[in-house]
Amino acid sequence: MSVLVNRETRLLVQGITGREGSFHTAQMLEYGTHVVAGVTPGAAGREVHGVPVFNTVADAVAATAPNASIIYVPAPFAPDAIYEAVDAGLPLIVCITEGIPTLEMVKVYQYVQARGCRLIGPNCPGLITPGQAKVGIMPGYIHRPGPVGVVSRSGTLTYEVVWALTQAGIGQSTAVGIGGDPIIGTSFIDVLAMFQDDPETEAIVLIGEIGGTDEEAAAGYIREHVTKPVVGFIAGRTAPPGKRMGHAGAIISGGQGTAAEKIAALEAAGVLVAERPAQVAELIRKALG
Amino acid sequence: MNIHEYQAAEIFSRFGIPVNHGKVCATSEEARAAAQEIGRPVVVKAQVHVGGRGKAGGIRLAADPDEAEAAARQILGMDIRGATVHKVLVAPAVEMAHEYYLGVVLDRASRRVVVMASAAGGIDIEEVARETPEKIVREYADPLLGLHDYQARRLGFALGLEPDLVRPFAALARQLYAAYVAVDASLAEINPLALTTDRSWLALDSKIVLDDNALFRHPEHEALRDPLAEDPLEQEARAAGISFVKLDGTIGCVVNGAGLSMATMDAVKLYGGAPANFLDVGGGASSQQVATALRLVLSDPNVRAVLINIFGGITRGDVVAEGLLEALRTVEVRVPLVIRLVGTRQEEGRRMLAEAGLTVVDTMEEAAQRAVAAAQGREGRA
Structure with a gap:
């Protein structure tokens, strides 16, 4: 599946x-x-x-x-x-x-x-179920079929993480780019629920970034409903407040939406948060045992 | 996009909101003349795109034209959190009975526009939200129908306004919501909203942030842009369709994709360096765009090394390589360059760079480590 x-x-x-x-x-x-x-x-x-x-x-x-x-x-x-x-x-x-x-x-x-x-989406790279269907703009060859569900607000950063997984011999069930805009159709929580219910997904990677509070909401959901291991990465630890970092939704406003807050919320929910994209693969390997 | 207080006030005024009309002045002489014309005590306010003007000394009361001129002289040219003051607004000083807050903003969590009001106006609303959240009342506008009259009235009642003040307040809230929607704002705010001693409402400070994504359908907003308030490199980048934010580090970053660009900056920091900028060349970046990106980054005198990190999706490796080589032919590269290139047609891209005598590293971590070492003047591998 x-x-x-x-x-x-x-x-x-x-x-x-x-x-x-x-x-x-x-x-x-x-x-x-x-x-x-x-x-x-x-x-x-x-x-x-x-x-x-x-x-x-x-x-x-x-x-x-x-x-x-x-x-x-x-x-x-x-x-x-x-x-x-x-x-x-x-x-x-x-x-x-x-x-x-x-x-x-x-x-x-x-x-x-x-x-x-x-x-x-919008403003997303689409989604891919490796070996089955690519509905998006991501390079297909960096993926391989496997047990890790990936959900991300980013495009190329997702490729980076997926490539690290694939190079470590870890395949993906489905990789979903939910988009970098302030208003998107599908949130982290929606996709987390799907991965939790999917028997072929054994672990989940969540890639977030500064802006908004969707990662915090996801952390709350993970604590209550997700039993599979989750590894996270949050981009924008060095982003200054009040500046839009490319994505329309990537902005720290009113002191809200910082990487530090998101990382703290995810860690409090038991998510292993990587310091750099390649480390996601190492943490997933440990999580999968 | 940020605009100035006086520009926001003009917009609010068009929607029927009573604003405290003033005069925009670029010199202290103009400020004196404005105060003279107003003929009573005035307030002289710095026009900058950053908050916290009051605390920084950018807002001063002046009893007469002499004081207004002196205040303007002090404020003009002042640096407020990195923004230089080029203009002041001179407006009549107002006798207030009470200060309120009224704002319209996108609430990302509910995916709706929210209208917020508070009786704790005049101070930083974020501080109110943090420390005494119960002092803020909210109504969520229907995405298709907007803010209903009863919702606007409910805000007034929740603030504890006296009955005769509720309807005029509700009208104001509806006008502010209408202005927000009409100009495609992401924030529209009146703080303080004054209840004057003669029991009328007056917007004393007006703020609007415009949604960048909607600028294409508001060509009239281009005239609101203040070239003096924007970093010249950021202006050049925008003209080229490149996302660029100037930072104060020494490692220039040229990356494709916003998330990857932030992750690259974070990696630079993780390995002990400091990024000089955020830069996303975007999807499907042309040779010209990559060249412009490189030129932008190199024009920052603080830059001691440049890290180029491209993960191809839409952006093809050979296109990136071509852009780099073209840029290198036209730009004098005075600092070490570290290139990391992965993705569609990466072999072609890498071969083209190798033939030109450039080396390409494999991973983002290695690229960040090498760039940090190079910027610190340490040769060899990290």
Whole structure:
């Protein structure tokens, strides 16, 4: 097993004719993901790397029955793309797009929640179940199938940790990038619950960063509900307050959201917190015995 | 994006919020003239993008134009927590019966916008939240419907306002919420919100932080940007689409990805060094962007070594190598360079760098250790 995506995933790509959409469609196909359709308004009838393109998500759903969508649509149009996927009944929507206005995401979040869909992101690298399906922009070759579930707010930092695991001979069940924005569809807690319930996940890696209090909330959840070992890493120990560190959500504001607070909360919940990304692999090895 | 108090006050005013109108002055002579025109005691306030102005001596009362001129002379050019004062706001001094706090902010935990009010106004609201959280009352706005009238009234009642003051206060809260949404703010704050001795409401200090992600749909906000308040390197980076934050260490960092960039800074610190900056070249970085990044980092005179850490995902190794080589042709590199390159097409990238006589290390830890050693003038391996 795994969480969220697997061999049965039938993927729709929104924004498939764009530069990013087209490039990553090729990459995902190469990895073995079943990309069944693409959508670009006005491009129906075309094919991108052999994938049929439709004008609307509803048309694509009727013709190809996808069960997940990935969005590579520019920020001004991405909320609309999410609404279209929700209204077409797609249960899983992954939004890669960076730079969506926060107040739009407040509305999007409410809309998605009310309709029972699962949104991953935005501003995320997507997710991958190694050997089964890659629904995102991460390099596939750094992963290998195995027992460790990875959940992270970051992109390349996740690759760094996953690469360290793989080089240590430790594979991953699923790696989920939940995104670096202040408002994201899926939180640490949501993914922790999935990993706790997944029989093939034996240990969990949580990669957080400064800003917000999601790591603290995750720590509380871990203490109450997670019995599997959890190893953490928090980026931004050296980040100054009041400055946005790249990610819209990575900012220490009002003295809240520091790395020190997050590390303390996680350690208090029994999480082993690594000092550097490569150490995550060492701690996981110990945890797995 | 931060804007000045006087700019926030202008925005609030457009939404019907009564603000304490003043005059923005760049010289002490202008401040004198402004005080003259106002014709009664004034307050002279530093216009900077940092908090704690009062404690730093950036806000002064002046009884007459002479005092206003003297106060402005003292404040202009003053350094407040790293920000130089280039402008002051001269506004009428106000007789207050009580100071309140009213703010609108994104609450990340509930994923909603929250309107907060407190009768403990005029002081740092974060301090109130920490020490006496019960003194802050909150109402969460519906994401689709906004702040209801009854919610705004409830804030007023919860503050213990006298009945005749509740409705005007509620109107103010709704106006502030409307302004927050209309300009795409991440924070809109009135602190203090004065109840004057003649029982009317007046915003004495106005603060707005704008959501950077929404700037694309507010071209009018570009005019609010103060080039003097921003580090010149940070401005150059922004123009190039690079995320950059200047720090005070000696090791320049060029990294792809925000999380990895922070982790790289942390690794530098862990091995005894200090990062000179945060820099994320972003996904799909072009040669030109990487070159610009390197130039930015090298233009900081404090930089003694540069650490380049690229983990390819969207960013291909050969593209990065090409950018580095191009940058190295146009930029004089006066400090040791440590490169770590992993990811898509890494072999091509590494080969290109090796052919140019550069060495690439394997891990981020090794790269950080070497950069720290190089910055401290220690040769060889760490």
